[in-house]
Amino acid sequence: MENAVNAQLKPLTHAVKTRNTKRIDLILIGARGQVGSALRRQLAAVQTKLKQQSALDLRLLASYDRRGFAFELSGLNPVDVESQLLPRANGDAERLFSQRGNHRELPAIVIDCTASDEIADLYPQLLSSGIGIVTANKRANSRSQDFYQLLQDIAHDQHVPYRYETTVGAAIPILGPLQDLVTRGEKIESLQGVLSGSLSYILDRVHQGVAFSDAVLKARELGYTEPDPFDDLLAKDLVRKLVVLAREAGFQLEPEQINLDTIAKAPKDENYNLQTFLQQQDPYWKARVHAAKERGQKWVVLAEVNHLGARVTLTVVPEHSAFAQLAPGQNLVRIQTNHQQHLPLTLSGAGAGPEVTAAGVLSDVIAAAKSL
Numbered sequence: 426m427e428n429a430v431n432a433q434l435k436p437l438t439h440a441v442k443t444r445n446t447k448r449i450d451l452i453l454i455g456a457r458g459q460v461g462s463a464l465r466r467q468l469a470a471v472q473t474k475l476k477q478q479s480a481l482d483l484r485l486l487a488s489y490d491r492r493g494f495a496f497e498l499s500g501l502n503p504v505d506v507e508s509q510l511l512p513r514a515n516g517d518a519e520r521l522f523s524q525r526g527n528h529r530e531l532p533a534i535v536i537d538c539t540a541s542d543e544i545a546d547l548y549p550q551l552l553s554s555g556i557g558i559v560t561a562n563k564r565a566n567s568r569s570q571d572f573y574q575l576l577q578d579i580a581h582d583q584h585v586p587y588r589y590e591t592t593v594g595a596a597i598p599i600l601g602p603l604q605d606l607v608t609r610g611e612k613i614e615s616l617q618g619v620l621s622g623s624l625s626y627i628l629d630r631v632h633q634g635v636a637f638s639d640a641v642l643k644a645r646e647l648g649y650t651e652p653d654p655f656d657d658l659l660a661k662d663l664v665r666k667l668v669v670l671a672r673e674a675g676f677q678l679e680p681e682q683i684n685l686d687t688i689a690k691a692p693k694d695e696n697y698n699l700q701t702f703l704q705q706q707d708p709y710w711k712a713r714v715h716a717a718k719e720r721g722q723k724w725v726v727l728a729e730v731n732h733l734g735a736r737v738t739l740t741v742v743p744e745h746s747a748f749a750q751l752a753p754g755q756n757l758v759r760i761q762t763n764h765q766q767h768l769p770l771t772l773s774g775a776g777a778g779p780e781v782t783a784a785g786v787l788s789d790v791i792a793a794a795k796s797l
């Protein structure tokens with residue numbers, strides 16, 4: 426009897442051992458950015474294990490930014506990309522994409538670690554030519570509802586992965602669980618959350634007695650803010666997150682439909698000095714925080730969507746409430762559905778930071794590679 430079982434198992438063991446390793450070429454845009462650099466390190470650390478345990482051969486075929494371009498058919502060493510970057514030549518990326526588009530039998534994934542509209546413009550063409558996309562860049566999905574739908578449709582029709590989990594809540598799995606709820610027919614009634622790791626960090630520091638300007642500059646130094654901190658301070662980045670989140674939950678929403686509060690004024694003079702400009706707002710924030718503390722309250726920025734609409738609100742909440750208790754940089758989102766009304770699904774974790782974001786991007790890359 427035992428021999429018969431062993432005999433049955435043998436071909437299986439053999440099959441597992443000789444399982445073809447799947448080569449997937451990766452093209453990383455944003456080679457030397459904070460998230461891009463962290464991703465390269467994390468990819469290097471896991472490449473061998475992925476080959477051995479998951480039969481995935483993830484090769485970094487090319488990596489570039491606005492200044493440099495590196496390419497190696499046998500795969501770049503991810504941690505050594507900087508020394509292999511050559512100055513950009515006209516049309517180098519376009520040539521690479523068109524070459525890959527002509528060879529659909531060679532699976533490839535573009536990883537967008539920029540905050541660039543120019544790169545988001547490429548998505549329809551990339552997906553149409555059979556190239557998968559993993560992105561930390563919110564620009565594409567937060568444009569018009571039509572553009573968002575176009576990308577979903579192309580990815581679906583071409584059977585190519587299009588993944589963007591880190592565009593909301595960095596590495597906290599939010600969009601995936603939301604898609605699962607929608608797929609199983611659960612109706613999302615409302616979403617409410619602290620979704621900006623950078624704003625929650627800044628407000629927390631200000632409540633700890635740090636000057637507003639110092640808190641913003643520190644958040645930027647830690648890589649919590651967008652490359653342009655006014656994307657955070659004027660809630661532009663948060664609006665993009667709310668748009669992506671709402672759309673994944675089945676709400677049709679255009680960015681300009683969101684009611685908006687901001688935590689800072691916009692500079693009027695183009696040649697402003699960031700530190701001086703922020704320092705002008707220090708006394709205002711000091712007074713606001715003092716008044717809130719006297720009432721046992723804390724300032725937070727809440728992003729919300731329900732059937733009445735979508736809004737980003739700068740508001741005070743009781744100091745003991747869950748939204749006020751978040752650690753600096755932490756995000757928390759509550760999802761109310763027709764089945765989960767009294768005890769909403771609550772997801773929380775680190776909502777910003779290059780390492781944690783890169784980890785989320787890597788998860789998306791692995792999932793995308795497996796699906797190709």
Ligand SMILES: NC(=O)c1ccc[n+]([C@@H]2O[C@H](COP(=O)([O-])OP(=O)(O)OC[C@H]3O[C@@H](n4cnc5c(N)ncnc54)[C@H](OP(=O)(O)O)[C@@H]3O)[C@@H](O)[C@H]2O)c1
Nearest residue numbers: 455458459460490491492538539540541561562652777778
């Ligand atoms: N940092 C976080 O905690 C975090 C969290 C969640 C999501 N994200 C998202 O992740 C993305 C990257 O953030 P980051 O903090 O890593 O930004 P970053 O440090 O400023 O890096 C941006 C990178 O993109 C490159 N780039 C910009 N425009 C480009 C273009 N047109 N063509 C090629 N390369 C271009 C830049 O190259 P040059 O240096 O040559 O300009 C740089 O390498 C953003 O979309 C951000 O919203 C970040």
